[in-house]
Amino acid sequence: MGTSPSQIKELRQNSLIADRLSSSREGLVWKWEWCDVLTQEEELDLLKLKELLLDINLNLNCADRWRWIPGDAGLFSVKSCYNFLVQFVSAENLNPSLLEAVKKLWKNDVPSKVNVFGWRLLLEKLPTRDVLASKGIITNPHEICCVFCFRHVEDCCHIYYHCKFSQVVWSAIFKWLGCSITIGEEGLNHFVKCGDLVKGHRVRHLIWLTTNWCLWRLRNNIIFRGEVADVSKLIDNIMAVSWIWFSGRAGRKSTFSFADWCTNPIACLQSI
Structure with a gap:
């Protein structure tokens, strides 16, 4: 029993x-x-x-x-669980521009886990150190600093757009793309401007997603594996990972090589 x-x-x-x-x-x-x-x-x-x-x-x-009480038949279902939880959650009105951005995000042909990651980033729902501290998971005030610069509290805006390390990374990515985007842009504006560089819906934010994804993975590897932050190594990783996602999915109709990708990624993206 x-x-x-x-x-x-x-x-x-x-x-x-x-x-x-x-x-x-x-x-x-x-x-x-x-x-x-x-x-x-x-x-x-x-x-x-x-x-x-x-x-x-x-x-x-x-x-x-066993009996699932919220379900009419006593059986568990995702729908019954969702309806049960909705009763205790107050509605949150999202910015219409943010909702439109999220719709565009889901159209990108990248691994589903990366789209979910991008969705959480746009909503600023990633488990950054400031969030973990607010939930009592991190109690040492010295552990809430950014792992890249160790000067500011780690939140979504800082780690991706304000940190000096991330800004150097984005500058290198923009140089690779052959464009100029204001470093001060963040969040939604950053997402929109990066998407405006490419016409194809399925790959419009592929490099934006890859860069943020690789930054987050590096951040985790620094915390859990003691890895050292290296801009050159990270840029190479971003170029390689984005090429794998491009060629394995959206790039099946493209005749461009990895060398072409390294020299002119915008032309590759717009070729499909």
Whole structure:
């Protein structure tokens, strides 16, 4: 029938709920065997548990079964879960320009995980260090700095558009693309201006997505693998990854080579 709550302080670790809860004429009877005195917080949790189970009727002749309460048939579905969660979420009015940008984002023919990443970036919902600190996951104030410059708090705007390291990377990318975009642009404006460089919808933001994706991966590798930030190495990685995505998907109809991609990516993108 399942294991008992608060197993850490339960005298018999393998006890069942049936061992601790039974029915009588007076109602539910609890039979706890704690190996230690409960704290005040644990007493409150136990009280909440008892309140939840007040209307439960135990039937020894029926086997236990799982039932998804929000679903009409007692079965789980993504739709029923979504409808259940929507009840507790207040509606958020998004900028119409942002909604239009998100629609254009999903048209890019890149790996789905990259599109999801780009969507989270546009909405500023990435797990940056400032977000982790606000949720109590990071508690050391020295750990909320940007891993590239170590001078400012790491949030989406800083790590992608304001950090000196990222600005050098974007300058190199714009030089590779043969264009000039104001370094100060960020977020939505940055996305739109990069997209205006290419006519094809399926590859319009391919390089924008690749650059941000590779920046994020480098950021993670610095944190978890001790990698060193190297602009030249990152640019080479961006060019290689974007070529793989271009040639493997959108570039099937293109006759351009990787050498052409390295010298004139805009011509390659507009050839399909």
